[in-house]
Amino acid sequence: MTLSLTSFEQDWHAWHVDREAYFRDPLGWVALTGLFWLTDTDAAVDDLPGLWRADDDAVYVGADISEGLSVDGVPVDGTTVLHPVEGSPGLLVAAGDRRIEVIRRTGSVALRVHDPKAPTLAAFGGIPTFEPDERWLVTGTFTPFDDVRTITTGAVVEGLEHHHAGLGVIDFELAGAPRQLVAFRGKASGFHILFTDETSGVTTYRACRSLAVADPDSDGRVTLDFNRASNLPCALTDYATCPVAPPENRLSVAVEAGEKLPIR
Incomplete structure (x- = not known):
């Protein structure tokens, strides 16, 4: 018997297919x-x-x-x-x-x-992932900084730095405890978050994973879908210069969701 997928699972599978297609770019x-x-x-x-x-x-x-x-x-x-x-x-x-x-x-x-x-x-054989699970879909509250802050992080290449526009913090609850992440400006809209967790360097890439978050609603609420926690390019190649997560974004919980460490 074939089980039908929920809309949540269908959306996640479409995202995963797009992610693998992105990395299969012949000049990517x-x-x-x-x-x-x-x-x-x-x-x-x-x-x-x-x-x-x-x-x-x-x-x-x-x-x-x-x-x-x-x-x-x-x-x-x-x-x-x-x-x-x-x-x-x-x-x-x-x-x-x-x-x-x-x-x-x-x-x-x-x-x-x-x-x-x-x-x-x-x-390239694709990107391994955890199975999608709605328990990793959580609601948070965005609190903006009084002014945009430049937050400097290191990089996977020694001696390099990345300078991010820090817009504020997102507070949420995960695994029964309050958590907080610093949110950077997204590429076009919303937020871009770099984070590590207790899976980093074990089943996921050690430097960080990335999470895109849409703009908050009128009450400052945002949705964090850790099922879409993404590898940066440096997880798939030795020739990228990706940033690492800032110290503020190191979660003390195993986020067993999203993309795993690719096999190379």
């Missing part, structure tokens, strides 16, 4: 094959075409047109200057089927290489 996170930090001296980088260097203002890539580099469809023939923005998604340089992502992090510049033929992408 699982397709990364390297992370290379630049210096202020022209140098070849791994097997990439061209010579690369960076300073406090820009990135410079020099190549002959025959080397096949291009930026926004324009071939690189001589020296091209790029201006990656601190903390933002990188600028892309095409090199055949590969994409070279130029990023600036904590003042330094690196190249991330995306390759649709990456062995990690071919071997």
Whole structure:
């Protein structure tokens, strides 16, 4: 006998399918094959075409047109200057089927290489999860800070920092005890939460997981669905520069919900 799924389970399964499709992008996170930090001296980088260097203002890539580099469809023939923005998604340089992502992090510049033929992408078998359970769907109350606070966290790459816009705190109850999490500004709306719990480093990724939370209602109420606790890209690749959770967001409870540690 086949059991029908509840709307809660159907919604969760649709979210999970979307998450795995996101990581199967042929030029996405699982397709990364390297992370290379630049210096202020022209140098070849791994097997990439061209010579690369960076300073406090820009990135410079020099190549002959025959080397096949291009930026926004324009071939690189001589020296091209790029201006990656601190903390933002990188600028892309095409090199055949590969994409070279130029990023600036904590003042330094690196190249991330995306390759649709990456062995990690071919071997990607999906993201293991806990079974969805409505007991991990909880209501909280958002209390804004008087002013937006810049909250600095470390990163999975030693020496890097991330600076987050802290908007306030969310108070809720979980496993019979009061809890609180600091909420950062979301990408488009709502909140973005980075947290660890007693599963971190055991069955889930050690640095943190992420939770998206919609805007509060008129009474400040929000919904926290830990069934959608998500891995950051660094859980699936060694070539990401993801943040770690702030000390305030380390929960002393095992949140056995959401995404587990991927098998690599």
